[in-house]
Amino acid sequence: MRQEEISIELESILELLLRHGKEKVGEAATEIITQAISFKQAMTEELAMYRCFWIPFRELYDQTSIEATEEEPCGGAVFCIFPGLHRKIRKEGTTRSVCVVKAKGAFHCAFTETDQETV
Amino acid sequence: MGSGRGPIKTEEYYSSNFEALGCLIEKEAVKLSKIHKNYILPAPHVSQVLDYISQIGALGQKCSDLLSAEGISAFQNIYSQGKFRILLIRHIITLFLYERVFDPFAFGISRELSDCLKHVDKDVMLRGSPTSKVLALIVQTVNSPMYYSYTKRTAGALGCMQQRLLDCVRKRFL
Numbered sequence: 001m002r003q004e005e006i007s008i009e010l011e012s013i014l015e016l017l018l019r020h021g022k023e024k025v026g027e028a029a030t031e032i033i034t035q036a037i038s039f040k041q042a043m044t045e046e047l048a049m050y051r052c053f054w055i056p057f058r059e060l061y062d063q064t065s066i067e068a069t070e071e072e073p074c075g076g077a078v079f080c081i082f083p084g085l086h087r088k089i090r091k092e093g094t095t096r097s098v099c100v101v102k103a104k105g106a107f108h109c110a111f112t113e114t115d116q117e118t119v
Numbered sequence: 120m121g122s123g124r125g126p127i128k129t130e131e132y133y134s135s136n137f138e139a140l141g142c143l144i145e146k147e148a149v150k151l152s153k154i155h156k157n158y159i160l161p162a163p164h165v166s167q168v169l170d171y172i173s174q175i176g177a178l179g180q181k182c183s184d185l186l187s188a189e190g191i192s193a194f195q196n197i198y199s200q201g202k203f204r205i206l207l208i209r210h211i212i213t214l215f216l217y218e219r220v221f222d223p224f225a226f227g228i229s230r231e232l233s234d235c236l237k238h239v240d241k242d243v244m245l246r247g248s249p250t251s252k253v254l255a256l257i258v259q260t261v262n263s264p265m266y267y268s269y270t271k272r273t274a275g276a277l278g279c280m281q282q283r284l285l286d287c288v289r290k291r292f293l
Binding site for chain 2: 042
């Protein structure tokens with residue numbers, strides 16, 4: 001799959017979700033995809049073994065690898081809003097992972113209060 | 120004397136660029152969300168969105184199932200409130216990027232080849248070389264009609280890149 005193809009695919013999803021015109025979402029989709037692919041390509045060439053990780057649904061908050069949208073996260077994760085990045089380290093025959101960037105997530109309690117529309 | 124196989128870029132490069140991408144998604148989600156203040160997404164549109172999400176790999180299928188299970192009104196409720204709508208947009212963009220860009224072994228290669236290379240990677244990390252089971256899986260994948268049709272479809276630069284990757288694996292381990 002090529003960069004253009006996935007930019008168009010993301011554009012279609014955003015268009016469907018947000019009911020905006022192609023121009024408005026197209027610009028955002030292209031910028032996001034360009035940055036993401038450039039990052040991924042650097043990561044693939046790298047020997048230090050960087051890997052992205054996802055917060056699964058209902059995963060409990062872990063302060064070592066997750067940054068929550070709310071100050072006191074409770075309940076399981078509802079949405080992973082950005083993946084985390086960890087680096088694998090191989091030393092003396094064993095492999096361990098070190099969290100380089102924490103994944104961001106919205107937890108159950110974030111959705112219990114109704115929001116006063118400000119945005 | 121060093122092996123010359125040190126890191127290409129610093130950890131700082133990865134952390135700052137990755138965080139910058141997260142900020143870009145947040146900024147775009149806020150910007151794109153603004154116009155929908157107090158907007159209720161019509162039910163047929165919700166179904167369309169859920170259908171589309173279900174096609175974004177295994178995570179998309181799971182996300183769509185979970186959102187569907189809560190019912191269309193729950194989705195509309197999330198969508199109608201600014202803070203939650205932004206979280207939803209960020210979640211969907213992220214899910215898409217994770218499935219299409221970040222999770223595969225390398226961008227642009229087939230899912231089958233990506234899985235094979237991940238197995239090689241895992242074995243190399245654990246044992247120093249891949250197991251015969253993983254090597255057999257690579258041979259099976261490369262010889263499969265599905266892989267053949269994929270490489271035919273993605274001719275050109277991408278096909279060459281895949282071929283180079285496979286050649287590396289063959290040369291090193293087969």
